[in-house]
Amino acid sequence: MDGKRYRIQGANMLSFPAEDAEKLLALGDGECALLYLYILRSGGVLDAAAAARALSRTAEQIGAAARRLSGAGLLTAGDAPLPGPDELPVYRTEDILRRSADDGAFRALLGECQRVLGHTLSSADLNTLFGIYDRLGMTAETILLLIHHCADKLRRRYGEGRLPTMRAIEKEAFYWANREILTAPQAEEYLAALARRDEETEKVRHALSLTGRELTPTERKYIESWLSMGYGAEALAIAYDRTVVGTGKLAWAYMDKIVKSWYEKKLFTAEQIEKGDSRTSSRAKPAAESAPRRTGGDDLDRLEKILKNIGG
Numbered sequence: 001m002d003g004k005r006y007r008i009q010g011a012n013m014l015s016f017p018a019e020d021a022e023k024l025l026a027l028g029d030g031e032c033a034l035l036y037l038y039i040l041r042s043g044g045v046l047d048a049a050a051a052a053r054a055l056s057r058t059a060e061q062i063g064a065a066a067r068r069l070s071g072a073g074l075l076t077a078g079d080a081p082l083p084g085p086d087e088l089p090v091y092r093t094e095d096i097l098r099r100s101a102d103d104g105a106f107r108a109l110l111g112e113c114q115r116v117l118g119h120t121l122s123s124a125d126l127n128t129l130f131g132i133y134d135r136l137g138m139t140a141e142t143i144l145l146l147i148h149h150c151a152d153k154l155r156r157r158y159g160e161g162r163l164p165t166m167r168a169i170e171k172e173a174f175y176w177a178n179r180e181i182l183t184a185p186q187a188e189e190y191l192a193a194l195a196r197r198d199e200e201t202e203k204v205r206h207a208l209s210l211t212g213r214e215l216t217p218t219e220r221k222y223i224e225s226w227l228s229m230g231y232g233a234e235a236l237a238i239a240y241d242r243t244v245v246g247t248g249k250l251a252w253a254y255m256d257k258i259v260k261s262w263y264e265k266k267l268f269t270a271e272q273i274e275k276g277d278s279r280t281s282s283r284a285k286p287a288a289e290s291a292p293r294r295t296g297g298d299d300l301d302r303l304e305k306i307l308k309n310i311g312g
Contacts, residue, residue: 016040023072031057035065036074045178046075088131088170093123096130105140106133112144116151117163125166132170136177141184146172149191157214197224203233208240208250222252226259234270235262 024033038055039046052062069075100107113129114120121129132143150164150172176182181190204223205211215223226236236259243255262268267276 020074023074027068027072029065029068031061031065032068032072032074035062036069039075088128088135091127091130091134093126096126099130099134106130109133109140109143113147116147117166121166128166128170132173136173136182138173138177138182139184142176142182142187143173145184145187145191146176197227200227200232204236207233207237210250219252222256225256229259229263230268231259231262232269235268235273238270238273 020036024036027033034055035046035051038051042050046066048059048062048066051057052059055062057065066075100110110121110126110129129143132138133140138146147164147169150169154162154164176187176190179190181187201215201220201223204227205215210219231239239255239258239262240250242258243249243251247254262273262277265276267273
């Protein structure tokens with residue numbers, strides 16, 4: 001090494017248990033570490049073919065690394081991996097209709113889905129809905145929550161009249177399934193967390209004067225990163241003020257460095273920042289303390305007294 005100190009940069013952060021880090025270090029295997037990071041970034045699910053393409057490795061190399069990770073207790077071999085978004089099984093329409101007749105939960109799901117989307121499902125859409133129910137193992141109630149979530153998201157963004165496609169619902173279903181959101185209580189907990197995040201994001205939008213338009217993907221990424229680090233609107237308003245003072249505008253990368261410097265110092269609330277950040281503390285000194293003492297008036301009075309005494 002050249003003796004220099006290096007630091008990882010980036011707006012997004014991945015975290016994993018310290019115990020897993022110790023196991024990875026004990027393995028001393030770069031291929032295993034690379035695959036572990038890829039799986040972590042992919043939501044904890046290994047798609048061997050996709051990993052081979054992304055990491056420029058052969059399927060045999062990915063399989064060998066996965067076996068070593070499994071042997072070290074870092075990878076669990078469970079049921080068959082979920083198919084990709086284009087890999088739901090193809091069912092015969094008559095089989096789906098027969099299942100619908102025998103399964104009251106799916107029949108109710110089908111009726112509600114068509115009501116929300118405003119039309120009768122095509123054969124392809126019917127296959128997708130049944131595939132989510134049958135292959136991904138979600139309960140009918142969970143899928144209903146998912147469908148309403150997709151519809152509400154479009155409504156909030158575009159207003160009334162925009163409805164999700166079954167393709168969009170399928171994509172969201174795989175997102176939920178890969179995070180093991182399969183039951184109604186899990187879905188309700190996830191949606192409540194999303195609502196809290198959206199509420200906090202809205203507060204930050206106002207603190208950063210970003211009203212009247214949608215956030216760009218990059219802006220949303222920065223804000224969600226800061227929220228995940230534990231910063232609220234009040235603290236971010238201080239970072240915004242300092243950014244505008246320092247650059248004359250909202251410079252996202254500049255503001256990100258400010259927030260990360262607080263994170264390194266473990267300063268999270270506005271009160272902690274005011275007390276613990278030297279730049280804020282120095283600016284916050286009262287003018288009477290920071291301004292040099294003016295003594296000219298006192299000197300003039302004494303001079304006049306001396307002259308009077310001399311004259312007398």
